[in-house]
Amino acid sequence: MSSIFPTVSRMFVNCRVAFTARPIHRLLTSGKQYGYIEVSKRGERQNVGLLRLNRPKALNALCAGLMEELINAVEDFEADNAVGAIVLTGSDKAFAAGADIAEMDKYDFKDVYNKNFPVRWTEFYPKRKPLIAAVNGFALGGGCEVAMMCDIIYAGEKAQFGQPEILLGTIPGSGGTQRLVRAIGKSKAMEMILTGNRLSAQEAQEAGLVSKVFPDDQVVDESVKLGEKIGALSKLAVAIAREAVNQSQELPLSEGLKFERRVFQSSFATNDRKEGMKAFVEKRKANFTDS
CATH class of the missing domain: 3.90.226.10 (2-enoyl-CoA Hydratase; Chain A, domain 1)
Structure with a gap:
C-alpha cells in the first residue's frame, strides 16, 4: 500500500x-x-x-x-x-x-x-x-x-x-x-x-x-x-424497486417495511403492473410502456 x-x-x-x-x-x-x-x-x-x-x-x-x-x-x-x-x-x-x-x-x-x-x-x-x-x-x-x-x-x-x-x-x-x-x-x-x-x-x-x-x-x-x-423492464417498476432498496439503508426495519408496502401498493396504479400480470397469465412477453 x-x-x-x-x-x-x-x-x-x-x-x-x-x-x-x-x-x-x-x-x-x-x-x-x-x-x-x-x-x-x-x-x-x-x-x-x-x-x-x-x-x-x-x-x-x-x-x-x-x-x-x-x-x-x-x-x-x-x-x-x-x-x-x-x-x-x-x-x-x-x-x-x-x-x-x-x-x-x-x-x-x-x-x-x-x-x-x-x-x-x-x-x-x-x-x-x-x-x-x-x-x-x-x-x-x-x-x-x-x-x-x-x-x-x-x-x-x-x-x-x-x-x-x-x-x-x-x-x-x-x-x-x-x-x-x-x-x-x-x-x-x-x-x-x-x-x-x-x-x-x-x-x-x-x-x-x-x-x-x-x-x-x-x-x-x-x-x-x-x-x-x-x-428492457418497466422503468417505473425499476425506479420504485430501487427506491425501496435504498430506503433499507436509511430506515429502521419496521419503517422500511411500511415504505415497501406503500410503494408496492402504488405499483397497482400503473399500466405496467397491469400489463406485466396480464402477460404472465397469457404466457407472453410483457410490453411495458413505462406508464
Missing part, C-alpha cells in the same frame, strides 16, 4: 498540467462538450448510457471539473427516455484512484466548511435510473466512494478497493466511513479505513462490496449487458 500510494499522489499533483489541452467528447443526447469524460450509448437498443472517466495520466483523479461534467451527463441521461440504466467506468488502470490532491491541498478548514465540500459530489447520483459501476484497476479514496454510490458494482479481476485517506492525515469525506460499513461490516471497514489497506476484487466480492468479478476486458461489456436487461 505505502509503496504505491505516494506514486499515485504525485500523479495527482501534476494532473492539471498534463491536461491543459484535453480531448473533447460529445454527449449524444444533448450536444454538450466534455473534456474529462467520454459519453455514449450502448446496447442493441441503445438503452444504456455509458460514462467513462477520462483522465488517464492522472489515473482518473476526481477533480471539480470532472465531477461537474459527471453531474451534467447523468442529468442528461436521466432526461433521456430511451435510457433505462447507466454504466460508469474508468480506464484499464484505474476506475478512479482518488480525489485530486492538488486541488484539495490548497484548501483550509474555512474553504471546505464554507463550500460544504465535497457534498456536491453526491449530486451525480441518478434520481431514478440504476447506476452500475464497472471497476477496473484502482478504486481508491474518492474513487471507492463513487463506486459505492452506485447501485451495483461489477469488478475486473485486477481491481483494488480502498480508503487510504488516513495516509494523508485525513479521513474519507464522501461516504467512505458510512457506506463501507453498511457494505462489508464494521470490523473490516474499520481495518481498511484505519490502515489504508486495500481489498482485491475477489476479497471485495467475498465481503459483499462487489456483485460479480469478470476478466478485466469483459467487465464493461458485462455491465452493459446488465444495464440492457434492466433497461
Whole structure:
C-alpha cells in the first residue's frame, strides 16, 4: 500500500498540467462538450448510457471539473427516455484512484466548511435510473466512494478497493466511513479505513462490496449487458424497486417495511403492473410502456 500510494499522489499533483489541452467528447443526447469524460450509448437498443472517466495520466483523479461534467451527463441521461440504466467506468488502470490532491491541498478548514465540500459530489447520483459501476484497476479514496454510490458494482479481476485517506492525515469525506460499513461490516471497514489497506476484487466480492468479478476486458461489456436487461423492464417498476432498496439503508426495519408496502401498493396504479400480470397469465412477453 505505502509503496504505491505516494506514486499515485504525485500523479495527482501534476494532473492539471498534463491536461491543459484535453480531448473533447460529445454527449449524444444533448450536444454538450466534455473534456474529462467520454459519453455514449450502448446496447442493441441503445438503452444504456455509458460514462467513462477520462483522465488517464492522472489515473482518473476526481477533480471539480470532472465531477461537474459527471453531474451534467447523468442529468442528461436521466432526461433521456430511451435510457433505462447507466454504466460508469474508468480506464484499464484505474476506475478512479482518488480525489485530486492538488486541488484539495490548497484548501483550509474555512474553504471546505464554507463550500460544504465535497457534498456536491453526491449530486451525480441518478434520481431514478440504476447506476452500475464497472471497476477496473484502482478504486481508491474518492474513487471507492463513487463506486459505492452506485447501485451495483461489477469488478475486473485486477481491481483494488480502498480508503487510504488516513495516509494523508485525513479521513474519507464522501461516504467512505458510512457506506463501507453498511457494505462489508464494521470490523473490516474499520481495518481498511484505519490502515489504508486495500481489498482485491475477489476479497471485495467475498465481503459483499462487489456483485460479480469478470476478466478485466469483459467487465464493461458485462455491465452493459446488465444495464440492457434492466433497461428492457418497466422503468417505473425499476425506479420504485430501487427506491425501496435504498430506503433499507436509511430506515429502521419496521419503517422500511411500511415504505415497501406503500410503494408496492402504488405499483397497482400503473399500466405496467397491469400489463406485466396480464402477460404472465397469457404466457407472453410483457410490453411495458413505462406508464
